[in-house]
Amino acid sequence: MENNTGAPTGVLKDSFGRSFPYLRLSITDVCNFRCSYCLPDGYQCSSKPSFLNSDEIRRLVDGFAGLGVHKIRLTGGEPTVRKDFTDIARLVSSHPAITQTAFTTNGYRLREHAQEWRNAGLSHINVSVDSLNAERFHAITGHNRLREVLEGIDAALDAGFKQVKVNVVLLKGVNDHELSEFLAWAKSTPISIRFIELMQTGDNLDYFRKYHLSADVIIQQLVEAGWQKKSRAFDAGPAQEYVHPDYHGSIGLIAPYSKDFCKGCNRLRVTSIGDLRLCLFGSQGTSLRHLLQNDAQQPLLTQLIHDQLVFKCSSHFLDLGDTGITPHLASVGG
Ligand code: SAM
Ligand code: SF4
Secondary structure, eight states: OBOTTSOBOSOOBOTTSOBOOEEEEEEEOOOSOOOTTTOTTOOOOSSOOOOOOHHHHHHHHHHHHHTTOOEEEEEESOGGGSTTHHHHHHHHHTSTTOOEEEEEEOOTTHHHHHHHHHHTTOOEEEEEOOOSSHHHHHHHHSOOOHHHHHHHHHHHHHTTOSEEEEEEEEOTTTTTTOHHHHHHHHHHSOOEEEEEEOOOOTTOHHHHHHHOOOTHHHHHHHHHTTOEEOOOOTTOOSOEEEEOTTOSSEEEEEOTTSTTGGGGOOEEEEOTTSEEESSTTOSOOEEOGGGSSSGGGHHHHHHHHHHHGGGOOSSOOGGGTOOTTOSSGGGTOO
């Protein structure tokens, strides 16, 4: 479909028939945590980075909305380190075509700001909690903040977020024995706990070799305990969801090394400096930023995004050890 400027509109589709209603927008690659699989030495910066400003973000959202995107997730780095995070949240969620604005956070400011962010229009939240043991949480993230992050999750539930998900990166010999603690939490709390298989990135090969564990280990334990796999909604992402009648919460598994993982891909990514990434582990990015400088550039912006879709591959090549240009997920927005 085209509008009267000749620029494409409507639903973005790639050569494999996948459509892309979902954009993950990184707004910073700065992070205050030092997760051992992501930024073990903390955030390193050689020159002062210049992240997309609110006008650029507004134009970007307009462009993607015109191409059928209706769900946007703000991520990073740690998105909430930005002083204008609430303003960005309000800007994105108030776009008439955006029906769902989500964000992913390490939760360090959640306890104090959950209600403010909900009021700004954020409706879905993912909080990373890799361990329910305070010492282990500290060892993994570099921060002794488990308690305040858990209080932040309570605050998000109280603030009326429509969905609260907890991301747990599965680490062999570190947190893989904590399933029962996570299940006990999900028993009475309406959260979705998502176990994510550790992914290899440019910077973490040794770590990956030591700690990667297949999500099958968790699936087997869930099935033995009576959990059932939910049938996938037609527009669902790549997570496999499990439910149990005795539990308020649910469990999701994200297994990027599993066969057919990429068949369910429904998302595109834009980095904090405005590069379009067709895949988390792609071999190139395409800068959109020069087309975010004034409103009159919208037709050129949507044309460029539309034209890039032919380069989206059917799958990543992680199983071959090819991590593309991604040194760590903080650089792209996980
Ligand atoms: N800082 C925020 C946070 O940690 O939630 C948002 C950005 S972080 C890159 C997004 C998600 O990616 C987090 O849940 C994090 O645990 C996950 N992640 C980071 N590196 C990963 C890796 N190598 N493999 C699997 N998940 C990873
Ligand atoms: Fe920061 Fe998130 Fe990476 Fe942890 S996973 S270092 S919180 S960006």
